[in-house]
Amino acid sequence: MISYLEFEKPVAALESRITELRAAAEGDDVDISSELERLEGKSADLLASIYGSLTPWQKTQVARHPMRPHFRDFVAYAFEDFIPLGGDRYYGEDEAIVGGFARLGDRRIMLIGHEKGHDTESRLRHNFGMGKPEGYRKAIRLMEMASRFGLPVVTLVDTSGAFPGVEAEERGQAEAIARSTEACLALDVAMVATIVGEGGSGGAVALASAERVLMMEHAVYSVISPEGCASILWRTAEKAPEAAEAMKVTARDLLKLGVIDRIVPEPVGGAHRDPRAAALTLRDAIAEELDTLVAMDRGALQRMREDRFLGIGAGVERKTK
Numbered sequence: 001m002i003s004y005l006e007f008e009k010p011v012a013a014l015e016s017r018i019t020e021l022r023a024a025a026e027g028d029d030v031d032i033s034s035e036l037e038r039l040e041g042k043s044a045d046l047l048a049s050i051y052g053s054l055t056p057w058q059k060t061q062v063a064r065h066p067m068r069p070h071f072r073d074f075v076a077y078a079f080e081d082f083i084p085l086g087g088d089r090y091y092g093e094d095e096a097i098v099g100g101f102a103r104l105g106d107r108r109i110m111l112i113g114h115e116k117g118h119d120t121e122s123r124l125r126h127n128f129g130m131g132k133p134e135g136y137r138k139a140i141r142l143m144e145m146a147s148r149f150g151l152p153v154v155t156l157v158d159t160s161g162a163f164p165g166v167e168a169e170e171r172g173q174a175e176a177i178a179r180s181t182e183a184c185l186a187l188d189v190a191m192v193a194t195i196v197g198e199g200g201s202g203g204a205v206a207l208a209s210a211e212r213v214l215m216m217e218h219a220v221y222s223v224i225s226p227e228g229c230a231s232i233l234w235r236t237a238e239k240a241p242e243a244a245e246a247m248k249v250t251a252r253d254l255l256k257l258g259v260i261d262r263i264v265p266e267p268v269g270g271a272h273r274d275p276r277a278a279a280l281t282l283r284d285a286i287a288e289e290l291d292t293l294v295a296m297d298r299g300a301l302q303r304m305r306e307d308r309f310l311g312i313g314a315g316v317e318r319k320t321k
Helices: 006-025 033-051 056-063 071-078 120-125 133-149 166-170 173-186 201-205 226-233 237-247 251-257 275-293 298-310
Strands: 080-084 097-104 107-114 153-159 191-200 212-216 220-222 262-264
Touching: 006 033, 006 056, 056 191, 056 220, 056 226, 056 237, 071 097, 071 107, 071 153, 071 275, 097 133, 097 275, 107 133, 107 275, 133 153, 133 173, 153 201, 166 173, 173 201, 173 298, 191 201, 191 275, 212 251, 212 275, 226 237, 251 262, 262 275
Parallel strands: 107 153, 153 191, 191 212, 191 220, 212 262
Antiparallel strands: 080 097, 097 107
């Protein structure tokens, strides 16, 4: 059953009416098929209209939807033969960042990403997708392994940010994030990163410093959450919608600014309404990118990364006018 967001209430009302009509018609000889068809069409049109004009704050809510597909869902629908690899060989296992060997079509890859979990128990186990130092060090280990075996790296980014707890800082959180970012940039194999939900702060960049960065249509990507930005600038999180607008967190804005390279379409109403279709669309987009990248040599890949990240800030003032 779909969990409706605040701005989806008109759709919720229509779909509730459809459910009531179906229930009332059970065992009844009255033909209500035409009325159901009319209401279903109206609901679909309304949903398409709402999702065709979402504000940045509404997109942030969609990106955080509790039923939005996470790493394990993408593994189930878009990849095959996933073999998880655990531990950073320094401290321990971090379940917020998951990775291992996988297959994308006929191609073997190293797949790494954030896992948020779907219920209270799994969210606590995965720490809501907020990686700790051992998670980023595990990612570094897996990237280095991919390089040794000549496997392209695919990352799925979905985190509100790296874990900010005292114990994480004591174990070198900032250094681990910096090293992970460095490992991405130094890779001598192809790398494709996709922001599939939230892309928050350095915790996201540490797995997204690739030569090709994709972003799902209703994902968001920013240096800080809209609430965090609003709390700093206006001393209240209630200004989060205004902050989201100003921060340019949406895929469309970031494509225009050159921060990402491609927007991956989602099913009407968001990926949470049809996770399988969303995952298959993403699979095809990643496969297309890898088909081009794997033919490039090590030097070309590293120059491509260097050029794209050094060029992000160039002309920003002109592009935002």
